[in-house]
Amino acid sequence: MNAELSSDDLDFQDEVRRFLGSELPDDIRGRVESGGRLSKEQHVRWQKVVYERGWAGVNWPRQYGGTGWTPVQKHIFEKECARAYAPEFISFGLKMVGPVIYTFGTDEQKQRFLPSILSSDTWWCQGYSEPNAGSDLVALTTTAVRRGDHYVVNGAKTWTTYAHRADWMFCLVRTGAADVKSQEAITFLLIDMTSPGITVSPIITLDGAHEVNEVFLNDVKVPVDNRIGEENKGWSYAKFLLNHERTNIAKVAISRQRLSQLKSLLLVTPDGLGGFLSDDPAFSRKLAELEIELKALEFTELRTLSALSTGESPGPQSSILKVCGTEVAQRIDELFVEAAGMAGLPYRPDHYLGNAEVDQAGCVESYVNRTPWYFNNRKASIYGGSNEIQKNIIAKTVLGI
Amino acid sequence: MDLSYSEEQLLLKDSVSRFVARSYEFNRRRDNLHSSLGYSAENWALFAELGWLMIPFDEEDGGLGGSAVDLMILMEEFGKGLVVEPFLATTVLAGGLVAALGSDRQKGDYLSPVIDGAMQLAACYIEPDSRYCLSRVTTKAVRDGGGYVISGKKCVVLNGGHAENYLVVARTSGDSNDQSGISCFIVPNGVSGLSVDNYRMNDGVPAADLVFTDVRVPESSVLGAIGDGFKALESVVARATFAACAESVGIMDELLNKTVEYTKTRKQFGVPISSFQALQHRMVDMFIACEQSRSMLLMAACELDQGSESSLKAVSATKARVGQAARLVGQEAVQIHGGIGITDELDISHYFKRLTSIENLFGSVDYHVGRYMSA
Numbered sequence: 001m002n003a004e005l006s007s008d009d010l011d012f013q014d015e016v017r018r019f020l021g022s023e024l025p026d027d028i029r030g031r032v033e034s035g036g037r038l039s040k041e042q043h044v045r046w047q048k049v050v051y052e053r054g055w056a057g058v059n060w061p062r063q064y065g066g067t068g069w070t071p072v073q074k075h076i077f078e079k080e081c082a083r084a085y086a087p088e089f090i091s092f093g094l095k096m097v098g099p100v101i102y103t104f105g106t107d108e109q110k111q112r113f114l115p116s117i118l119s120s121d122t123w124w125c126q127g128y129s130e131p132n133a134g135s136d137l138v139a140l141t142t143t144a145v146r147r148g149d150h151y152v153v154n155g156a157k158t159w160t161t162y163a164h165r166a167d168w169m170f171c172l173v174r175t176g177a178a179d180v181k182s183q184e185a186i187t188f189l190l191i192d193m194t195s196p197g198i199t200v201s202p203i204i205t206l207d208g209a210h211e212v213n214e215v216f217l218n219d220v221k222v223p224v225d226n227r228i229g230e231e232n233k234g235w236s237y238a239k240f241l242l243n244h245e246r247t248n249i250a251k252v253a254i255s256r257q258r259l260s261q262l263k264s265l266l267l268v269t270p271d272g273l274g275g276f277l278s279d280d281p282a283f284s285r286k287l288a289e290l291e292i293e294l295k296a297l298e299f300t301e302l303r304t305l306s307a308l309s310t311g312e313s314p315g316p317q318s319s320i321l322k323v324c325g326t327e328v329a330q331r332i333d334e335l336f337v338e339a340a341g342m343a344g345l346p347y348r349p350d351h352y353l354g355n356a357e358v359d360q361a362g363c364v365e366s367y368v369n370r371t372p373w374y375f376n377n378r379k380a381s382i383y384g385g386s387n388e389i390q391k392n393i394i395a396k397t398v399l400g401i
Numbered sequence: 402m403d404l405s406y407s408e409e410q411l412l413l414k415d416s417v418s419r420f421v422a423r424s425y426e427f428n429r430r431r432d433n434l435h436s437s438l439g440y441s442a443e444n445w446a447l448f449a450e451l452g453w454l455m456i457p458f459d460e461e462d463g464g465l466g467g468s469a470v471d472l473m474i475l476m477e478e479f480g481k482g483l484v485v486e487p488f489l490a491t492t493v494l495a496g497g498l499v500a501a502l503g504s505d506r507q508k509g510d511y512l513s514p515v516i517d518g519a520m521q522l523a524a525c526y527i528e529p530d531s532r533y534c535l536s537r538v539t540t541k542a543v544r545d546g547g548g549y550v551i552s553g554k555k556c557v558v559l560n561g562g563h564a565e566n567y568l569v570v571a572r573t574s575g576d577s578n579d580q581s582g583i584s585c586f587i588v589p590n591g592v593s594g595l596s597v598d599n600y601r602m603n604d605g606v607p608a609a610d611l612v613f614t615d616v617r618v619p620e621s622s623v624l625g626a627i628g629d630g631f632k633a634l635e636s637v638v639a640r641a642t643f644a645a646c647a648e649s650v651g652i653m654d655e656l657l658n659k660t661v662e663y664t665k666t667r668k669q670f671g672v673p674i675s676s677f678q679a680l681q682h683r684m685v686d687m688f689i690a691c692e693q694s695r696s697m698l699l700m701a702a703c704e705l706d707q708g709s710e711s712s713l714k715a716v717s718a719t720k721a722r723v724g725q726a727a728r729l730v731g732q733e734a735v736q737i738h739g740g741i742g743i744t745d746e747l748d749i750s751h752y753f754k755r756l757t758s759i760e761n762l763f764g765s766v767d768y769h770v771g772r773y774m775s776a
């Protein structure tokens with residue numbers, strides 16, 4: 001047993017570092033570093049740079065334009081991206097619907113959808129949740145009724161991230177009889193967001209950002225060709241998607257980078273006594289405790305990776321990645337706000353939502369986006385299956401209770 | 402010993418609570434907050450009319466006797482409604498400084514109009530590198546002819562945009578961290594050499610950063626004895642800290658009630674989510690946090706009203722305990738609401754944001770635990 005990288009892996013790491021060093025645009029790096037929100041244009045521009053290098057399909061098999069990387073290489077790539085303040089890729093296309101399409105889609109669907117997901121020319125959103133189907137997703141009531149070569153879809157989706165920026169939505173709909181309240185009546189459809197009958201209405205979150213939406217579907221015609229797999233089998237594709245992304249779910253790399261960013265920030269954060277917060281033993285202790293927790297998480301993730309690289313299926317430890325990952329990330333958010341002190345109070349939408357450059361040299365400026373980020377990231381323990389639901393699943397499937 | 406409210410206090414509680422029920426419908430509050438003033442002038446006039454602006458002051462200053470329990474009752478009810486009128490800024494902080502340090506003439510000029518609701522003030526004592534330390538004052542006031550010249554920066558000045566006069570804490574002698582050599586000046590808004598950067602805080606409440614560049618003020622603007630303002634500043638800020646704790650307790654109570662109610666009506670898996678034990682225990686933890694905070698608040702109120710030596714320590718203990726509780730209750734309320742909890746539309750996130758502001762205003766948990774240990 002050893003935790004060292006092979007010389008090939010080290011070469012790969014150098015290659016990734018060189019790439020990020022020369023290709024990551026300054027404005028994009030600056031936004032990520034300051035904790036401000038990126039525009040769609042910035043996301044697209046960055047993904048295109050990575051795409052040109054052939055690296056956008058981090059988790060995809062080679063035959064579909066993916067990297068075919070080993071789990072360790074993926075891990076290195078993610079780590080280096082975080083270290084360089086590269087933005088995360090938006091996951092709906094690359095990490096969610098892409099794998100569903102190349103696993104369950106027809107050849108025609110693969111040709112039609114996969115290339116533009118990699119190149120970021122089409123953006124996707126995820127139409128699962130509904131007003132009365134959140135944690136209990138199976139309770140969804142949006143219906144699709146077959147009429148010849150198309151379905152007619154009616155219903156309402158909610159919390160749909162980036163629906164206002166997306167070209168397509170992958171959507172769970174109910175196709176069986178209305179009284180069948182089971183997983184067996186759910187179908188997985190790909191819906192063109194420009195279809196007549198779709199209305200997107202914004203939901204503003206507590207940090208002032210427009211990220212999520214309600215999506216109303218009123219007699220929306222969806223060609224049967226846009227169905228993934230079989231009718232009424234949608235739940236199994238949806239579950240595949242939920243289970244697919246085993247690596248990086250804990251966002252260890254990003255948490256590690258943010259923690260080290262906070263550490264450097266403490267060196268210039270006044271403690272009010274003429275010194276700096278880095279000298280404060282109480283604060284340093286909290287930071288150390290969190291670093292230890294993060295270390296544990298990192299090795300839990302590495303155990304999962306190691307199993308995957310040797311072709312085994314990941315053990316029960318992988319189930320805790322989401323819960324622990326979001327807890328650590330949210331704890332880092334808290335420490336940023338604590339460290340900010342009074343500098344965490346002003347809300348500067350021009351910095352956070354807009355494009356005002358943040359002067360990282362100034363201490364007060366470095367904290368300007370941290371409180372809205374803390375607010376926004378409370379979502380991390382709610383979406384993608386809340387942490388309570390994750391624990392229910394672990395209790396049932398891992399502990400057998 | 403009797404830890405219950407007097408009849409008058411119950412009446413006060415009832416009257417503030419009725420005001421909140423009547424005038425603080427959530428969308429109305431939102432409109433007031435989004436207006437350029439950031440609050441309702443009409444509400445402010447009503448506060449004056451109802452005598453609430455008299456509460457923190459002594460009878461000889463035209464007040465009602467200034468008991469901490471009364472202040473607590475008022476602030477707690479304000480917290481429940483997320484009241485945005487600048488009571489803390491104008492009345493407790495700035496008004497408190499005038500009451501503590503002002504001459505009779507100055508009280509007549511600046512305190513009486515505050516009590517009448519006719520004047521807005523703001524206290525400027527936080528600096529970019531002072532964090533929570535009140536004696537860290539680098540803004541200088543230098544004697545020049547018949548008056549003083551003030552230069553320096555002040556930040557997160559509550560009500561800093563619309564105050565007619567500022568209470569400015571500046572150093573007249575000594576080193577940056579000395580408790581002696583700290584003086585207080587009254588400076589009118591609009592004076593030459595003063596620039597004001599207005600903004601909203603994360604909870605939506607207006608504040609400002611102020612830069613003083615050779616601002617000239619006359620001798621008559623000095624409040625209290627030169628170089629001797631620290632003690633007054635410390636005790637006024639302690640009272641404001643206590644008031645903010647009371648506001649937090651009101652907010653937490655409201656979050657607890659709203660969360661419990663919500664879980665009884667929100668159904669998932671065919672049952673109200675309140676039926677899940679995982680959530681029940683979490684709400685019980687919220688309840689415990691609320692009650693322990695309230696106990697601390699009563700403890701501090703008693704100490705303040707006795708004027709005891711240890712009242713500063715009691716306030717720090719309270720701020721530390723309430724701060725911990727506030728984080729738990731705020732985060733859990735959001736989490737237990739699920740997605741709806743993080744929307745701007747629902748009031749939950751606004752309570753959560755205000756609690757978070759108060760966590761950092763007047764000193765974090767760590768800061769106050771430190772003060773408790775060294776007091």
Ligand SMILES: Cc1cc2nc3c(=O)[nH]c(=O)nc-3n(C[C@H](O)[C@H](O)[C@H](O)COP(=O)(O)OP(=O)(O)OC[C@H]3O[C@@H](n4cnc5c(N)ncnc54)[C@H](O)[C@@H]3O)c2cc1C
Pocket residue numbers: 125126127128129131133134135136158159160161162212379382383384385386387388389392667669670674677679680736737738739740741743
């Ligand atoms: C920012 C954000 C972005 C999102 N993006 C998307 C998206 O792009 N596409 C999409 O389809 N959805 C998205 N979601 C929706 C998300 O998946 C749901 O919010 C989530 O599933 C929770 O559902 P809910 O909000 O209805 O809460 P509810 O299900 O009502 O849950 C409320 C509370 O009850 C708890 N709870 C529920 N059931 C149980 C139980 N059995 N035991 C214990 N506790 C329980 C929950 O954990 C939660 O704390 C997003 C949500 C957010 C906040």
